[in-house]
Amino acid sequence: MLKSMYEWLDKRIDITPMWRDVADHEVPEHVNPAHHFSAFIYCFGGLTFFIVVIQILSGMFLTMYYVPDIENAWKSVHYLQNEIAFGQIVRGMHHWGASVSIVMLFLHTLRVFFTGSYKHPREFNWVIGMLLFFVMLGLGFTGYLLPWDNKAYFATKVGIEIAASVPIIGDAAASFLQGGEVVGAQTLARFFALHVFFLPGILLALLGAHFFLIRKQGISGPL
Amino acid sequence: MAHNHDGKDKEVHYVGDSRVPQNKKKLYPKDYSEYPGNTEPFFPNFLLKEWMVAVVVLVGFLALVMAEEPPLGEQADPTNTGFLPVPDWYFLFLYQLLKFKWASGPFVVVGTVIVPGIAFTALLLAPWLDRSKERRPFKRPVATSLMLISLVAIAILTWEAEDEHEKQLASLPKGSSEEDVKIVDQNDPAYEIYKNQACVNCHGEQLEGITGPPLKGIGDAYSAEQIQHIMDTGKGQMPAGMFQGTPEEKRKLAEWLTKQKTGKPKSTEH
Numbered sequence: 001m002l003k004s005m006y007e008w009l010d011k012r013i014d015i016t017p018m019w020r021d022v023a024d025h026e027v028p029e030h031v032n033p034a035h036h037f038s039a040f041i042y043c044f045g046g047l048t049f050f051i052v053v054i055q056i057l058s059g060m061f062l063t064m065y066y067v068p069d070i071e072n073a074w075k076s077v078h079y080l081q082n083e084i085a086f087g088q089i090v091r092g093m094h095h096w097g098a099s100v101s102i103v104m105l106f107l108h109t110l111r112v113f114f115t116g117s118y119k120h121p122r123e124f125n126w127v128i129g130m131l132l133f134f135v136m137l138g139l140g141f142t143g144y145l146l147p148w149d150n151k152a153y154f155a156t157k158v159g160i161e162i163a164a165s166v167p168i169i170g171d172a173a174a175s176f177l178q179g180g181e182v183v184g185a186q187t188l189a190r191f192f193a194l195h196v197f198f199l200p201g202i203l204l205a206l207l208g209a210h211f212f213l214i215r216k217q218g219i220s221g222p223l
Numbered sequence: 224m225a226h227n228h229d230g231k232d233k234e235v236h237y238v239g240d241s242r243v244p245q246n247k248k249k250l251y252p253k254d255y256s257e258y259p260g261n262t263e264p265f266f267p268n269f270l271l272k273e274w275m276v277a278v279v280v281l282v283g284f285l286a287l288v289m290a291e292e293p294p295l296g297e298q299a300d301p302t303n304t305g306f307l308p309v310p311d312w313y314f315l316f317l318y319q320l321l322k323f324k325w326a327s328g329p330f331v332v333v334g335t336v337i338v339p340g341i342a343f344t345a346l347l348l349a350p351w352l353d354r355s356k357e358r359r360p361f362k363r364p365v366a367t368s369l370m371l372i373s374l375v376a377i378a379i380l381t382w383e384a385e386d387e388h389e390k391q392l393a394s395l396p397k398g399s400s401e402e403d404v405k406i407v408d409q410n411d412p413a414y415e416i417y418k419n420q421a422c423v424n425c426h427g428e429q430l431e432g433i434t435g436p437p438l439k440g441i442g443d444a445y446s447a448e449q450i451q452h453i454m455d456t457g458k459g460q461m462p463a464g465m466f467q468g469t470p471e472e473k474r475k476l477a478e479w480l481t482k483q484k485t486g487k488p489k490s491t492e493h
């Protein structure tokens with residue numbers, strides 16, 4: 001049944017080469033943790049992606065309850081955490097996942113750095129990787145405000161003050177982040193939009209480029 | 224019907240009316256025997272092994288999620304002046320950088336732009352700064368040692384920031400200013416001692432705090448010995464030697480102050 005459905009589609013739109021191209025490429029021995037235990041360092045990129053997927057899924061569930069306005073933001077998180085079945089687990093996954101993804105990202109970057117994998121011909125993918133790094137830090141910074149507790153509020157306030165102290169672009173950057181006269185309703189709405197739409201969009205686009213290049217160039221050879 | 228490479232009939236040949244040329248060469252994977260060593264296909268063989276690693280990580284991660292409740296403090300109160308701000312842990316090293324004398328005040332650009340700017344630009348441009356063909360870390364000592372030094376610096380700065388924050392938290396006044404916390408046992412003779420001392424001028428008749436912080440609920444945080452110690456040596460803005468009287472009275476006052484309990488579970492938020 002499934003097979004004949006697949007064949008029906010394949011006859012018309014020839015999908016076999018598309019996924020075969022992704023699935024069938026060879027993975028060399030030196031990155032395979034089943035052959036060399038030390039090859040686990042090559043898993044950090046995949047693990048970062050795995051945690052990113054967890055972040056996206058748990059985040060999607062969080063937005064089913066989260067309300068991005070200063071009256072209700074904290075209350076909605078409080079409600080989610082204390083009244084909803086598994087609410088604490090979903091929020092916990094997103095909260096701790098943020099830290100774990102930074103750790104994995106860090107380890108992946110160090111693996112690429114210490115194995116010299118950023119060298120010719122992979123310079124461009126390293127740059128894309130650094131952009132991914134900044135986007136992830138941006139996600140961390142904007143997400144930190146959303147629960148709207150004292151910790152969130154004052155950390156963001158200080159963060160924006162630090163941004164404002166930068167010469168030349170500081171004032172523009174700070175008013176872009178803050179949105180209004182004080183850290184308040186507009187800041188929260190803006191951080192929510194950045195955290196949920198803009199930054200994940202950029203992240204996925206960059207990830208697409210990252211993976212496309214890895215597929216094109218193959219993984220770097222053994223040391 | 225066009226025949227494609229695996230001999231099956233496909234209707235896909237779009238000739239004439241399509242962007243896809245009929246004889247377009249496609250990327251067909253090489254035969255497995257053309258690769259040396261223990262290579263294997265990405266899907267499903269290799270991905271299954273990587274999934275094994277992911278499962279180990281997932282179990283650890285879910286254990287963490289179930290063991291540790293994600294923290295949620297009190298609702299944000301912009302008028303709260305005593306709150307100690309702290310960023311998430313992975314920003315701490317940047318935050319701590321701004322506490323050096325040469326990276327704060329008039330030199331704050333050093334901490335906000337120059338040092339992080341140089342570090343991140345160097346990282347971004349690493350492939351062009353380190354152009355040799357050599358990939359092994361021991362064969363490129365400059366890149367490797369710069370990275371190791373940065374890692375040590377980040378670790379030290381993070382640890383310092385955390386340590387300083389803990390210390391600041393510990394020295395924050397612990398009394399409660401909330402309405403529903405009341406002064407305890409006002410008929411105790413020690414209250415008379417309190418009122419006749421300088422304490423009342425700063426901490427208030429109902430322990431509500433005037434220029435000094437409230438002392439309501441102070442018994443949750445300090446023992447009698449610690450309070451006597453504060454009376455003798457002062458604390459922060461509080462001068463030393465504020466108590467004028469007999470040691471016996473001092474002991475009674477301290478013991479009465481330890482009776483000031485909020486009767487609430489201790490708030491851990493700061």
Ligand code: HEM
Pocket residue numbers: 041042043044045046047048049052105108109111112117118122125126127128129130131132133136207210214218219220
């Ligand atoms: C969300 C963040 C990221 C994800 C999900 C990700 C994912 C991956 C994956 C799955 C690979 C395949 C090899 C491996 O797993 O180690 C890889 C390779 C690579 N990554 Fe990333 N990455 C991310 C961020 C970064 C960052 C921050 C950098 C460095 C600045 C970077 C630079 C590279 C380079 C140069 C390669 C090719 C390595 C080689 O061929 O040996 N990536 N990435």
